[in-house]
Amino acid sequence: MSAEHLLLTVDDSDHQHSNHHDRGVKFEIRGLRKVSEAGVPILNGISVDIPKGMIVGIIGPSGSGKSTMLRALNRLWEPQSNTVFLDGHDIVDLDVLGLRRKVGMLFQLPVLFQGTVADNIRYGPRLRGKKLSDEEVSKLLTLADLDSSFLSKTGGELSVGQAQRVALARTLANEPEVLLLDEPTSALDPISTQNIEDVIVKLKKKKGMTVVMVSHSIKQIQRVADVVCLLVNGEIVEVLKPGELSEAKHPMAQRFLQLSS
Numbered sequence: 001m002s003a004e005h006l007l008l009t010v011d012d013s014d015h016q017h018s019n020h021h022d023r024g025v026k027f028e029i030r031g032l033r034k035v036s037e038a039g040v041p042i043l044n045g046i047s048v049d050i051p052k053g054m055i056v057g058i059i060g061p062s063g064s065g066k067s068t069m070l071r072a073l074n075r076l077w078e079p080q081s082n083t084v085f086l087d088g089h090d091i092v093d094l095d096v097l098g099l100r101r102k103v104g105m106l107f108q109l110p111v112l113f114q115g116t117v118a119d120n121i122r123y124g125p126r127l128r129g130k131k132l133s134d135e136e137v138s139k140l141l142t143l144a145d146l147d148s149s150f151l152s153k154t155g156g157e158l159s160v161g162q163a164q165r166v167a168l169a170r171t172l173a174n175e176p177e178v179l180l181l182d183e184p185t186s187a188l189d190p191i192s193t194q195n196i197e198d199v200i201v202k203l204k205k206k207k208g209m210t211v212v213m214v215s216h217s218i219k220q221i222q223r224v225a226d227v228v229c230l231l232v233n234g235e236i237v238e239v240l241k242p243g244e245l246s247e248a249k250h251p252m253a254q255r256f257l258q259l260s261s
């Protein structure tokens, strides 16, 4: 295991000149490990800082641990104590529902609850005793690039791309400060993909959102991310700027990038 803590930095001018330096949250990961029940190492001591207001892309071969790493960040599995910190707080000491509100997650395939789009979007706030008005729900839909004609539709009436945007609006209704995206566009057509990418970039620029995004698409990562972590066999083997991916030095990373591009 490398004891080195990877610090992600960018010279992206949007980030440098963002008005949101005092907003957003950061993650610090220190030696995060996971071993399967059969004793097979899945994560081998991930140590990386994820600064606030940055879009961090995670790429790597299938089975390298990308989803596992992401899922630790909102305790879909329980990391060891003293390994994942959100703004300085060990996440295992935080209230898990509060953590998941702050750290929203979107998966490859959207799963909507029964009821209308509006019911779905109101769900999270309602758990906290807050009733969103139609106007507030419409605003969230707009943020996810959908218009208010969707309010009364049900999940069955939506395409996968539209459902994914509703799932995004539902996550945003919790006013998260971090978005964890696990291949959020892999089931979508190019236009829906572009819509989601645009929304992600807008959220970073307008709200200073911190985003950690797993993707199999190198091109997508190059379009969206400020910085890219290459994960191989449960370790971050390289941290690169999106424009420098071809300069990866690790042999497995090189091979993966050659085959993926």
Ligand SMILES: Nc1ncnc2c1ncn2[C@@H]1O[C@H](COP(=O)(O)OP(=O)(O)OP(=O)(O)O)[C@@H](O)[C@H]1O
Binding pocket: 036, 037, 042, 060, 061, 062, 063, 064, 065, 066, 067, 068, 069
């Ligand atoms: N709960 C579990 N028990 C045992 N093994 C697991 C568990 N979860 C994941 N794994 C294994 O850990 C490794 C990493 O899985 P993970 O889903 O994080 O990889 P990934 O990089 O996201 O892969 P992909 O790109 O295919 O989605 C895989 O070998 C997987 O089979």
